[in-house]
Amino acid sequence: MNTISRRHFLKLIGASTAVAASPTLLNAQTGPARRVVVVGGGFAGATAAKYLRHWGGGGVAVTLVDANPAHVSCILSNLVLNNALSLSQITFNYAALQQKYGVTAVQGQATGISGGKLLLANGQSLSYDRLILAPGIDFDFGKIGVQDPANLLHAWKAGPQTTLLQQQLKAMPAGGKFVLTVPPAPYRCPPGPYERACLVADYLKKNKPGSKVIVLDANPKIIAEERTFTKAFNETHKGYVEYHPGVIVTAVNAGARTIAYSENGQQKTLRAGVLNVLPPQKAGKIAFDAGLVPAGQNWASIDPLSYESTLIPGIHVIGDAQGTGQPKSGHIANAEAKVCADAILRAFAGVAPDPAPTTNSACYSPITANTASWLTAVFAYDPNTLDPVTGKGVMKAVPESFGEAPAATQDNYEKMFDWAGNLFGDTFA
Ligand SMILES: Cc1cc2nc3c(=O)[nH]c(=O)nc-3n(C[C@H](O)[C@H](O)[C@H](O)COP(=O)(O)OP(=O)(O)OC[C@H]3O[C@@H](n4cnc5c(N)ncnc54)[C@H](O)[C@@H]3O)c2cc1C
Structure with missing residues (x-):
């Protein structure tokens, strides 16, 4: 990162984005504060905690529970691998949410729900009106x-895994193989694995001549920014990336760094210099333990007007763990959190949720150490298309909102830090 963008980035992280007060504030009830407990202080949970207090004021008491004292952002974390950023630059504690917004932050592992209370591993339990x-x-x-x-x-x-991967990459001998697997969609951050392949290839070209990134993709093709990443693999990083679609991984020995897979019906094995496996994904464990994921599915089923569970009333699920089909990104997790916070405050005031919520997502993907591309989309509630599982309306991508960078450029790379700084500030500051 050059000096100008670094300064700008750090300034933005410290900035709090001004937001209009929710109309629900006007309706907030008088009387004892209603209690909301939020589990998870990432992009979804921290935003919800902040905006519940920002919009709900003294009418709502908010407790934010996270297993860790600070959140390490996945967003920009691939830039730790090539030493462009340090882990500390993408680590955020909850001091601003506590001091500026009056959120109560509790460090602890949530283990389940019983008798209308959230249970923590240390034996503590937290009562709530909404969870x-x-x-x-x-x-x-x-x-x-x-x-x-x-x-x-x-x-x-x-977090620690990011540091470990950076260390293994650094220690890999020239001429080695960095094997990266891509899980079947849906998974966290659709362009993320391809972005990682590009940054690692760029690093190898400069530091480990003759090495290769071997991408084993469970999907039939590149699932995000296909044109951009195809060009990056075949031209920008020519000779440094081998891309294999439609791969089924059958066995992984992480310690020995070996992987077995089938490709076009043929069984193959590889021994890697660095073995970076992205396993198939599902909602965080507490969503299963709390009974919020329908049998045989991987994600919590919710009503997109409020993010309230369709299985257990009074409990809401936001961010990557929910299953509306919106992309699993930090940007949209932040937007979902605001829809959810607004709906909860309206419920406390006896008002129906906004009948036409919209959310949006953006991802910047570094392609080299100084160029990036981007991808964006807007989602709108469609009451006329019903989800076959929940019977509720769905969030649908607005076709004309799809945007993709025409090329990976240095200007995009600089703007990536403005975008991330704004999102970090809006979530944690
Ligand atoms: C390499 C990479 C690059 C990415 N780039 C982008 C990007 O450019 N743009 C973008 O929008 N998104 C990006 N993403 C995706 C983004 O990071 C996720 O979509 C986002 O973090 C989801 O937010 P979340 O709040 O749902 O979950 P998380 O951010 O994972 O937060 C979950 C939190 O819950 C806590 N927690 C979990 N279970 C418990 C429990 N039982 N008790 C207590 N605490 C618990 C965890 O400690 C954690 O802090 C990227 C992801 C990766 C991996």
Whole structure:
């Protein structure tokens, strides 16, 4: 990152985005504060906690529970791999939410729900009028035959795994193979794996001549920004990326860094210098434990007008864990959180939720150490198309809203830090 964009980025992280007060504030009831407990202080949960207090004022008491004292952002975390950013630059604690918005932050692992209370691993329980679950994702190791899940290196939840992947990449000998698997969709951040392949290829070209990124994709083709990544693999990083679609991973020995898979009906094995496996994904465990995921499915079923569970009233699920079909991105998690916070405040005031919510998503993908592309889309509630499982209306992509960068450029790379700084500020500051 150059000095100008770094300065701008840091300034934006510290900035709090001005937002208009929700109309629900006008309706907020007098009397004892209503209690909302939020599990998960990532892009979805932290935004919901902040905006419940911002819009609900003294009418709502908000407790935010996260297993960790601070959240490490997956967004921009691929830039830690090539040393463009440090982990500390994408780590956010909850001090601003506490001090500026009066959110009560509790560090703890939520383990379940019983008798209308949220249970924590330390034995504590928290009462609520409404509960929001925003636990992000979990992995399905069994589906790809992972023999030793504890050794598996995914770096798809940012933190210590990101550092480990950076260290393994650095230690990989020249001429080595960096093997990256892409899980079947839907998974967290559709362009993310292809972005990682590009950044690692760029790093290898400069630091480990003769090395290769081998991408084993469970999907039949590149599922996001296909034109951009095809060009990146075949031209920008020519000779450094081998892309294999339609691959079924059958066994993984993470410790030995070996992987077995079938491709076009042929069984193959590879030994990697670095083995970076992104397992198939599903809603965070607490969503299953709380009974919010329909049998045989992977994501919590909710009503998109309020993000309230269609299985258990009074509990809402937002972010990657919910199953509306909206992309699993931090940007849209932030938007879903605002729709949910607004609907809860309206419910407390005896008012129906906004009947026509919209959300939007944006992803910037670095392609090299100084160029990036982007992708954007808007989603709108359609009451006339009913979800076959929930019987509720659906969030539909607005066709004319789809946008994709015509090319990966340096200007996009600079703007990526403005976009991320705004999102980080709006969520955590
Ligand atoms: C490499 C990469 C790049 C990405 N780039 C982009 C991008 O450019 N743009 C974009 O919009 N998105 C991007 N994403 C996707 C984005 O990071 C996720 O969609 C987003 O983090 C989802 O937010 P969330 O709040 O649902 O979950 P998370 O951000 O994962 O937050 C979940 C939180 O819940 C906590 N938690 C979970 N279970 C419990 C429990 N039982 N008790 C207590 N706490 C719990 C966790 O500690 C965590 O802090 C990227 C992701 C990756 C991996």
